[in-house]
Amino acid sequence: MAQLDTLDIIVLAALLVGTVAYFTKGTYWAVYADPYGNSLGSANGAAKAGKSRNILEKMEETDKNCVVFYGSQTGTAEDYASRLAKEGHARFGLNTMVADLEEYDFDNLDSFPEDKLAVFVLATYGEGEPTDNAVEFYEFIGSEDVSFADGGSADDKPLSKLHYVAFGLGNNTYEHYNSMVRNVDKYLTKLGASRLGTAGEGDDGAGTMEEDFLAWKEPMWAAVSEKMGLEEREAMYEPTLEINERPELSVEDDTVYLGEPNKNHLEGNQKGPFNANNPFIAPIVESAELFTSNDRNCLHMEISIAGSNLSYTTGDHIAIWPNNAGKEVDRVFKVLGMEDRRHTVIAVRGLDPTAKVPFPSPTTYDAAVRYHIEINAAVSRQLVSVIAQFAPNEEIKAEMVKLGSDKDYFREHVTERNLNLAQLLEINGKGQTWDKIPFSFLFETMVKLQPRYYSISSSSLVQKDKIAITAIVESIEKPGAPYALKGVTTNYLLALKQKQHGAPEPDPHGLNYAITGPRNKYDGIHVPVHVRHSNFKLPSDPSKPIIMVGPGTGVAPFRGFVQERAAQAQAGQSVGKTVLFFGCRKRSEDFMYADEWKQYQEALGDNFKMHTAFSRDGPKKVYVQHKLEEFGEEVNKLLEQKAYFYVCGDAAHMAREVNTLLGKIISQYRNVSETKGEEIVKAMRASNQYQEDVWS
Ligand SMILES: Cc1cc2nc3c(=O)[nH]c(=O)nc-3n(C[C@H](O)[C@H](O)[C@H](O)COP(=O)(O)OP(=O)(O)OC[C@H]3O[C@@H](n4cnc5c(N)ncnc54)[C@H](O)[C@@H]3O)c2cc1C
Ligand SMILES: NC(=O)c1ccc[n+]([C@@H]2O[C@H](COP(=O)([O-])OP(=O)(O)OC[C@H]3O[C@@H](n4cnc5c(N)ncnc54)[C@H](OP(=O)(O)O)[C@@H]3O)[C@@H](O)[C@H]2O)c1
Ligand SMILES: Cc1cc2nc3c(=O)[nH]c(=O)nc-3n(C[C@H](O)[C@H](O)[C@H](O)COP(=O)(O)O)c2cc1C
Structure with a gap:
């Protein structure tokens, strides 16, 4: 494992405390209760704030014999949970309910009646981590010394009465593929519970999530029907x-809501705390197109959070709440x-x-x-x-x-x-x-309209009340498709940008967004937002070297990182080597922030090195990986000096390939086997020396 100095250990400890605090939000500090839930699909219900956290009581009271729990961040798992609940009722007459994992306690699962069914639909995030709403459940069920209300240790098989079904949502491009469902299944089995059917796994990476789900559920229903003695009936729609x-x-x-997210917004006095359930209607103070080419637009926006009590640190994410075209x-x-x-x-x-x-x-x-x-x-x-x-x-x-x-x-x-x-x-x-x-x-x-996340592209040290984002406007034309696919949020942002630049009726591609919001409450160019803290962080000691790999919009957080280190250097602090690998299509077309990097260069001097890969400027594609290889010796040397290594952008291909390549670079320059090189990269990840902020 990579050696860490005392300062790093302090930073990691602080990060850990921060992470635990973040993931346990709602338990250890007040959270604005979500009065409407995460998704429209949750119409089947879950406990409301202030109501019992006892799932057995809830099922008893409401005459349910099947509960579908979900662990979901952006609504897909919740949607699948809702669909399973509806199908179970419509086809098999099960009395189902949907339940948010965070709304219940689990120490009475040992009394879960034998003739009832628990379903777990679980998405995986980060380094194989649970979604925010599943953290407590996951920690409880996976704990070495888990104990239930009726006593007894894991060896006594306390869950031997529990029958369950499990489906996981994941993406094979991440290292810890579907580890939530795999681990929960393992823990439940170890505790004596019996699974009906197989534990399903849906793969977003292969684009087969929906088909994986459909293929898994038929044999699952057969197993459930057999065990519970259910008969299939003709499915009829019954509204909930x-x-x-x-x-x-x-x-x-x-008193009529015209799009306001909650009562305070309706009454015209938005009130914090602002979070995933209560957005801040933030002014957009600046907006620009970094480039526009062949119908591709790249936006840079500066969003003010002054006076909101929202805060961010460099490397965090901002969520934008869109409305439909x-x-x-x-x-x-x-x-x-x-x-x-x-x-x-x-x-x-x-x-x-x-x-x-x-x-x-x-x-x-x-x-x-x-x-x-x-x-x-x-x-x-x-x-x-x-x-x-x-x-x-x-x-x-x-x-x-x-x-x-x-x-x-x-x-x-x-x-x-x-x-x-x-x-x-x-x-x-x-x-x-x-x-x-x-x-x-x-x-x-249908799923609830979800906020979209953006890697913040500014430094909180330089502009603590202003958050920058860097976003490519999604517009996909496909041969045979009758309409171009226009990304909801990015085209909304483009309309806002056009409005800010004087277009009286901005209407990119005839999409006609309601850009002034409900009752014109977003007029003056505002957008609803909240901030999500991340673990993608600069070393607290700026003299540590860093290596950043961020092609395309993957450069977003690195603009923030470099901005911060340039400011630190200007303030007389000792700043370590700051190496950025950036890639785009053509130098003259989509080289984001081309002029700004020169200013940072002046501030940081020789300590800033930027290696560029222009994939479409020459006869052969040049990617950031080629540049990493070319400068492999320098990369390895910096890593040996405990440089932090960061990757941001495309999860599906680039991030995976960079991970593999780094193992090879280490193997070559340290004269160790490729397997050893891979192990070193794994250890770097485990110690947070290797950090990713990726999406697909
Ligand atoms: C942690 C994180 C950080 C991110 N940071 C950035 C960033 O810094 N910059 C940035 O530009 N983006 C970033 N993203 C991506 C961003 O969140 C959005 O996903 C992206 O901007 C597209 O949003 P949209 O609403 O415009 O498009 P959406 O409407 O959400 O469409 C997105 C995609 O969904 C699929 N899709 C939508 N509708 C259909 C349909 N009818 N049929 C088939 N497929 C469909 C398509 O693949 C489409 O491209 C980040 C994502 C994450 C998770
Ligand atoms: N899921 C995916 O596979 C994937 C990949 C990239 C982008 N995207 C999405 O596309 C949108 C636009 O993205 P963007 O502007 O950030 O990227 P972009 O402009 O499409 O790509 C940035 C640069 O990365 C290069 N690139 C392509 N494949 C690569 C790989 N495997 N390894 C390293 N570099 C590679 C591109 O080259 P060429 O284009 O010339 O090959 C280009 O030079 C975003 O919404 C993003 O999420 C998705
Ligand atoms: C930032 C991010 C990190 C992810 N990390 C993992 C991971 O480590 N392992 C995995 O199998 N899937 C991972 N995924 C894929 C998600 O589990 C998958 O997209 C799932 O459908 C999300 O479900 P949800 O919409 O209910 O949150 C990740 C997705 C994102 C956006």
Whole structure:
């Protein structure tokens, strides 16, 4: 393992304390309770703030015999949990509920009745870590000295009555693939619980998450039916939410939510603490396009958090809360034949005692769709097969059933064409409206619109109240796809940038965003945000050398890192070697912050080295890996001086390849085997000398 000096140990200890504190938020410090849950899919419910944390009591009270727990960060696992709960009820008559892992205690699992079922749907993050809401559960169930209410140690198999089902969500490009479901399954088995069916694993990296889920669940249901003596019945849609139109109210009434995320926002006095459940409506103080080429736009924005009590440190993430493009919102109402009712006020109520109303109400159909539902996302094959029952006629129904049951046909006609639900319904409806789809069905089955994370590209030392982001505007044209895929958040940000630069009605690509927000509350160029702290951190001692690898938007946090070290050097501090490997397509096209690096160079002198890889400037592709190889000797030397090594950007290919290459560089220059080189890289990761901030 890499040797660390005392200062590093202090820094790591502080990081550890910070991490524990972060992951245990809600336990050790107050968190603004989320009144609407993470996802619309959670309509089946979970404990509300102040209610019992006893899951057995809750199931008993509400007459449930199946609980589907989820560990989810960005809503996918929660959506799958909700789908399993609905399917279990519709097809097998199970009385199901969905439960957020963070809302319950687990020391009474040893009394979980034998004739009931627990389902675990778990996503993995970081270095094989749980999602924020699963941290406590994971620590409890994996603890060496776990103990349950009725006493007894692990050797006594305290969970021998518990029957469970497990599915994991992961990405094979990460080193610790699906380790949450693998570990939880191992712990539960060790404690005597019996799994029904196999522990499923969905792979985002291979792009097969949905198909992995569908393939896993059929044999799982067979095993569950056999064990619990269930009979399959014809699946019927049974709403868990009730929508009542309220003609006595109108959008003029100040009690009606028009997209405001909660009551304080509705009443016009946003109040902290601002966090994942309560965004700060932040002014955008500056915005620019770093480059614009062939329809590719790269945005730089400066967002003020002054006066919000929000804080960040260099390397953190900011979450941007988007709203949907007007063009796609219009499509939803057109396809449902509801254009004339879209501004009708509705009250939404849970029909089941465990049901959660997924957004503030009363609201309007329009506000719910625009601000709360992920209407642009890819459509799942399962949703298509379920929605077939509401088709306008038998011919269209048959086509939807075919799409839902034939995975190759679905891939060719839906996935490959990047269709969202409304686009699919529009195309397959052939001019007919889908007015038989109950609105409650859409609210219950579609995922909640999620905030998107961005690596902060400024230094908190240099500008503590202003957060910079660097974002590529997503616009994907695919041969055969009827529409270009326009990223929700990045195109919204582009519209905000255009507005700030004087466009009276900014409307990139005719997307028509509601950029002034509900009741014009975001006017003056504001955007809802919150900050998420990360462990991607500079060494606390600036004299330590660092190596950064960040092609494309992966350079974002490194602008912050270099900005910080340049300021430290200017303040007379001793700053160590600062080496940046940056890659982009062409020097003249997408070389981000080309002029700024020169200023940092002046401040840092010879201590700053930038190695650039322009992939499309010459006859052969040149990537950051080529540059790492070329300067392998220097890289190894710095690592031997305990340089910190950072990678940011594309998780799927670049980050993996850099990891492998570093092992080879170490092997070559330290004259050790490649296996030893890999082990050294692993040890660097374990000691935080190697840090990643990657996404795909
Ligand atoms: C920790 C972290 C840090 C990040 N940092 C940065 C950063 O610094 N800069 C940056 O630019 N990005 C960053 N990202 C990525 C960023 O969060 C967003 O994912 C990205 O900007 C796209 O968001 P969007 O809302 O514009 O696109 P979305 O609408 O979310 O679309 C994103 C992708 O989803 C898929 N998709 C969407 N709809 C469909 C459909 N109908 N059919 C098929 N596929 C579909 C496509 O692949 C599309 O490209 C980061 C992500 C993470 C997790
Ligand atoms: N999941 C993925 O596979 C993946 C990969 C990259 C980007 N993206 C997404 O695409 C969007 C735009 O990204 P961006 O602007 O950051 O990147 P970008 O401009 O597409 O890429 C930056 C540079 O990285 C190069 N590159 C491509 N593959 C690489 C690899 N395996 N190893 C090292 N370098 C490689 C590119 O070269 P060439 O393009 O000339 O090959 C380019 O020079 C982002 O939303 C990002 O998430 C996804
Ligand atoms: C920042 C980040 C880190 C991740 N780390 C891992 C990991 O270590 N192992 C893994 O198998 N999957 C990893 N994943 C993939 C997620 O588990 C996967 O995308 C999952 O669908 C997310 O589910 P959620 O939307 O419910 O949070 C990671 C994804 C992100 C964005």
